[in-house]
Amino acid sequence: MVDIVALDFERLKAFRAVAVERNFSRGARRIFRTQPAVSQSVAQLERQVGQKLFERLGRTVELTPAGRVLFEHVQQAFRILEEAQGKLDALGGLKQGSLRIGASDTATCYVLPPVLRRFREKYPGVEIIIADRPSPAILQQVLAREVELGIVTLPLRHSGIVVREALEREDVVICSPRHPLAARRRLKMSDLAAYPLLLLDRGSNTRAFIDARFQAAGCVPKIAMELANIEAIKQLVQLDLGISIVPRVAVEREVSSGGLCALRLFRADERRTLGFIHSKSATLSPAAQEFLRMALRELRDHSV
Secondary structure, three states: OOOHHHOOHHHHHHHHHHHHHOOHHHHHHHOOOOHHHHHHHHHHHHHHHOOOOEEEEOOEEEEOHHHHHHHHHHHHHHHHHHHHHHHHHHHOOOOOEEEEEEEOHHHHHHHOHHHHHHHHHHOOOEEEEEEEOOHHHHHHHHHOOOOOEEEEEEOOOOOOEEEEEEEEEOEEEEEOOOOHHHHOOEOOHHHHOOOEEEEEOOOOHHHHHHHHHHHHHOOOOEEEEEEOOHHHHHHHHHOOOOEEEEEHHHHHHHHHHOOOEEEEOOOHHHOEEEEEEEEOOOOOOHHHHHHHHHHHHHHOOOOO
8 A cells, every 4th residue: 555645745746747748858857857867756656656657658658547646636736735835925025936937939039038037136036937838738738727827829718717918919921131022011911822931830829820811811821841939930031941920029130130021911900919818716826916917017018
C-alpha cells in the first residue's frame, strides 16, 4: 500500500510538468530543471508508488491509468497550494510570489514588454513566467488553471472565462522594398494570390482569420511556407522569398528602417482586438490583479 501523504513534493512537481507538456524535455523547461533530473524524479516516483505512470511514445508520453489517477489528484493539490500562495502574497504586499501568463508570440515580443518592464520595476520580487502559445491553446491553459491570465486575439468565446478587451490590432501585408507590390498603397485579397505566401502555422487565430478572408474572396493562396513565429517570417520576406500578413506592431522597426514595406489590406472594421482572459471560477491572485490593471491602463490608449 502506498503512503500517498509521504510522496516527495519535487517528484510530484516533475511528474505534473511532464504530464502537462507530454514530453520530458518540455516538462523540464517548464519547472526550470534539467531533463535528466526530471527523468530521475519521475523514475523515483514510479518506484515509490509501485506502478508505471507514463507510456513512452516516441518523443511524447501518455499517462497510464495509474498516472491519470495520480495526475487528477496532484492537480487538485497544486491548485489548493497555489490559492494559499495567492493569499500569502496578498499579506506580503506583492514583495514575493509568481505570476504565470499565457501569451502568443506576437503579444510576448511586441505588446507586453512595456507592461512587463513597469511591473518588474514596481514589484521586483514577483516572478513572471510566460507560456508562449497560440490563442486557442491559451484558452485551454486558462481553463485548466495552468496560467492565471492569458492575452489572446479575440473573439474567443467560452462560458468559463472572463474577457477584458485591451487594444485593437491591424494586420498588414509585408513585402521587401524590391517587390512588385511595394509601390501599391492598398491591396485586396485577390492581389496576393499570384505571389508565394509565408504564413504562421495552422492552429492560431491569426491563421484562421487569414484563411477565412481568402475563402470569402474566392481566392486560393500560394502558401510557400508555414512557420512558427513572425521573426522568421520577417527575415524570409526581407530576402524576397515571399510576402506575408502580420500585425503592424511586429514590423514597425523594419518598416521605419526601410527593410520592409507594410501595405494596407483590411478595412478599419476588420481590425481585431487583443484582450485578457481569466477563469471565471478562480479568484485572481493579487499579482494577477495588479498586472491586469497595469496592462489595461498601458495598452488601451494604443492601437497596434
